[in-house]
Amino acid sequence: MDVILNTCDRYFFTPYIYPVDWAEDNIIRQSLSLYVFLVFVSFLAYLSTATLFYVFLYDKRLMQHPQYLKNQISLEIKCAMKSPLLGALLFLPFFVGEIRGFSKLYDNVTDYGGWPFIALSVVSFVMVTDFLVYLAHRGLHHPLVYRSVHKVHHAWKIxxxxxSIAMHPVDAWMQGLPYHIYPYLFPINKYLHLGLFLMVNVWAVSIHxxxxxxxxxxxxxINGAAHHTDHHLYFNYNYGQYFTLWDRIFGSFRDPTAYEGKSPLDEVIKNNSK
Incomplete structure (x- = not known):
């Protein structure tokens, strides 16, 4: 993130936005810059990725399902537009901590044993965050927080x-925490962490x-779209992010209806053939 912020400072914030006497390493300036950047990138990444998946992969026949809401996509976008505004503020301390050197992010591949450690970091990041997201997601289904927080996301049965991010900002924050906590617990190359973070956002769209x-x-x-669709439909199953491992261990796994020919799309096809 420090590389990105330095680039933004050089070509945008310093020449056009901030007074010349406001130092680039001032923590207030860094916080403001990061917040603006995070909100902009969140909107851009969400709309561009979701649109590509919608155009090229999403089966539009699903929109004929009885549980698909009227004007659902516009409602989802409207809901999602609120999330980054508060979400960026909630995640801001982690990003500020990173650029001020408090995390375990590092620059050079050779700093921690070279490419073998890079490969190990990928496995570690995916497994650790998958477990923590499972815990966060399952916790969001607890009656004390579900109605006020996570229920927003479950409005989308189909x-x-x-x-993907059409949810309460606190919901997004809780499920996003593992990815931001990780570099404070384990060393990871900053460029690898950025790449994995982008992958996470693409995956979040893909399972919807x-x-x-x-x-x-x-x-x-693999916990893919088939598993996650059933999570939206049947509520207490398939909390996982990438893998089915934790659902199987903790007894919340359900075989996807899509693999049995009983998915929402199968229902639509069956109804249309009558």
Whole structure:
């Protein structure tokens, strides 16, 4: 993030926005700059990624399902537009801490054992965050917080790619925390962390896209759109982010209806054939 902020300072904030006597390393200036950047990028990443998945992968026949809401996509976008405004503020301390050197992010591949450690970091990041997101997501279903926080996201019984961040900002913050906590607990290359963070956002869209095609050999392991669609429909199952591991261990796994020919799309096709 420090590289991105330095680039923004050089080409935008310093020449056009801030007074010349306001130092680039001033924590207030850094916080303001990061907040503006995070809100802008969140909007851009969400709208562009969701639109691409909607155009090229989402099966529009799902919009004929009885539980698909009238004007649902516009409602999802309207809901999602609120999330980054508060979400960026909630995540801001983590980003400020990173650029001020309080995390374990590092610059050079050789700093921690080279490429083998890079490979280990990928595995560690995915497994650790997958476990923590599972815990956060399942916690959001607790009656004390579900109605006021997570219920917003479950309004979309038949999710679309635009459902991905159509949620309460606190919901987004709780499920996003693991990705921001990780570099404070474990060393990870800053460029790798950025790449993995982008992957996380693409994955969040992909599990809402209704595209159920997963290689047969991976179906028992991967928590894809088929699993997550059933989570929206049946509530207490398939909390996982990437894998089915934690759902299986903690007893919340459910075989996707899509793999049994009983998915929402199968229902639409059946109804249309009558």
């Amino acid at each position: 999710p679309t790619p635009f459902s 896209d209704g595209y159920f095609m997963v290689p047969d050999s991976l179906k028992p392991m």
